[in-house]
Amino acid sequence: MSVRVVIIGGGPAGNQAATHAARLGGEVTLVEREIVGGAAHLWDCIPSKTMIATGGARSFAARAHAMGLFPREAEVDGVALVQRVAEIEERINRSITELLTSQGVRIIKGTGRLKGPREVVVETETGVEELAADTIVLSTGSRPRIPDWCEPDGERVLTTRQAYPPPEFPEHLVVIGSGVTGVEFVHMFSSFGAEVTLVVSRQQVLPLKDAEVAGALEDDFIRRGVALLKGARAVGIDRTAEGVAVRCDDGRVARGSHALLCIGSVPNSEGLSLEAAGVEVDDAGYVPVNQHCQSNVAHIYAAGDLSGKLPLSSVAAMQGRKIAEHVMGLHTREHRHLDYEKAASAIFTEPEIADVGLAEADAFALGRKIRVTKMPFAASAKALINSDPRGFVKILSDPATGVVLGGSIVGRHAAELISVIALAVTCNLKVTDIVDSLLVHPTLSEALADAAE
Numbered sequence: 001m002s003v004r005v006v007i008i009g010g011g012p013a014g015n016q017a018a019t020h021a022a023r024l025g026g027e028v029t030l031v032e033r034e035i036v037g038g039a040a041h042l043w044d045c046i047p048s049k050t051m052i053a054t055g056g057a058r059s060f061a062a063r064a065h066a067m068g069l070f071p072r073e074a075e076v077d078g079v080a081l082v083q084r085v086a087e088i089e090e091r092i093n094r095s096i097t098e099l100l101t102s103q104g105v106r107i108i109k110g111t112g113r114l115k116g117p118r119e120v121v122v123e124t125e126t127g128v129e130e131l132a133a134d135t136i137v138l139s140t141g142s143r144p145r146i147p148d149w150c151e152p153d154g155e156r157v158l159t160t161r162q163a164y165p166p167p168e169f170p171e172h173l174v175v176i177g178s179g180v181t182g183v184e185f186v187h188m189f190s191s192f193g194a195e196v197t198l199v200v201s202r203q204q205v206l207p208l209k210d211a212e213v214a215g216a217l218e219d220d221f222i223r224r225g226v227a228l229l230k231g232a233r234a235v236g237i238d239r240t241a242e243g244v245a246v247r248c249d250d251g252r253v254a255r256g257s258h259a260l261l262c263i264g265s266v267p268n269s270e271g272l273s274l275e276a277a278g279v280e281v282d283d284a285g286y287v288p289v290n291q292h293c294q295s296n297v298a299h300i301y302a303a304g305d306l307s308g309k310l311p312l313s314s315v316a317a318m319q320g321r322k323i324a325e326h327v328m329g330l331h332t333r334e335h336r337h338l339d340y341e342k343a344a345s346a347i348f349t350e351p352e353i354a355d356v357g358l359a360e361a362d363a364f365a366l367g368r369k370i371r372v373t374k375m376p377f378a379a380s381a382k383a384l385i386n387s388d389p390r391g392f393v394k395i396l397s398d399p400a401t402g403v404v405l406g407g408s409i410v411g412r413h414a415a416e417l418i419s420v421i422a423l424a425v426t427c428n429l430k431v432t433d434i435v436d437s438l439l440v441h442p443t444l445s446e447a448l449a450d451a452a453e
């Protein structure tokens, strides 16, 4: 008899778990209340990156004179932009649905919760359905955190989910929070021509990132006229005749037409009746998991943002895959545990930022000896051809063995280029493996080989 797998939540974690478990012979039911693809496709990765791509095209047009073209200030067509986001979402949603159904996954549109350790109840538009399961995967994701000192109104005070685009394009946006999401929105709206103020609670944007990398982004923000309010923690937002006034704990006030909250997320764990199966949550509401993504109840797994690990779509999807392998008994010698320390991540700003593996600051904190080598894109022929020589490639390796431990890239296509270093980190390749690769000329990837020397 095949394993009955019931998955609640069809984001990257849920839909990858579903496709792979079905491919491996499971009888899979996926319960999703909105769209398969999840918040990642409806609210987060896809709409934000689609809008950033349009902003990028606009700033490229503004710089085009450097490449022998007439300067042109491209106007943003808000209606066409919203339509483009919707079309891309719809195409991706369609292809995921087709993939799931082609693998025999049953998709139920509804809201799921646990009824017992091996039972799931789904409320649909037409009634209630009960599903028996051998294995349950919880992948209900997260939503924007709303602090108790402000109430988003969807007009002037927005969460990230109300910003695609906001009801009207902001003349002056005050972004609260300078983590990855915050800086991406700063970049997005400043590339559309809005004035932007960023409230930075510490002394550096991207406080968890390499200082040199964060510094490169700060320089670019300042060059673009973004106002950085450093060392300021927002404590309240007032609506004013002109828009909003964001009050900070040191008495400073950031005024603008709109405010956008980018202060993290909270897990969607309430409403799942986890207590019905004895599944534990931590103080913040996440479901703690072991290396196989099992909760404290062995046949109930949690994946994606709900598991409280790295809140990335790519990590969620890989967790879903690994769960399917574990559930379906494919836990063979080839199976590699997910190593969160080796997850590549990117920030889609201008310049783009990407990193993977060990960071320089962490190596120093651990007292670990490392070799750091660096190459600026200013020395790359392709970067000059592209008329965009900003940024650098930095590679960290073990001085004794030459094994690549990590790296950062700042510059055009950093999110794509980091995959070479990610592969090296995952497979314990050496810097000489990168140096000896015969790469295409002229390309930005040559800077990787140069940095590895």
Ligand SMILES: Cc1cc2nc3c(=O)[nH]c(=O)nc-3n(C[C@H](O)[C@H](O)[C@H](O)COP(=O)(O)OP(=O)(O)OC[C@H]3O[C@@H](n4cnc5c(N)ncnc54)[C@H](O)[C@@H]3O)c2cc1C
Pocket: 008, 009, 010, 011, 012, 013, 014, 031, 032, 033, 034, 035, 036, 037, 038, 039, 040, 041, 043, 044, 045, 046, 048, 049, 110, 111, 112, 113, 139, 140, 141, 142, 160, 181, 268, 271, 272, 303, 304, 305, 306, 310, 311, 312, 313, 314, 315, 316
């Ligand atoms: C603005 C923004 C931009 C981002 N950009 C990126 C990016 O570029 N790259 C990247 O890797 N990550 C990005 N992320 C992070 C990424 O979106 C999340 O890590 C990812 O969505 C997590 O996937 P998930 O499968 O856990 O959940 P989600 O994508 O949140 O999906 C969960 C699904 O569960 C459904 N659900 C919830 N409760 C129930 C229930 N009871 N019954 C049925 N269905 C339910 C929801 O409707 C939803 O569809 C971004 C995040 C934000 C906020």
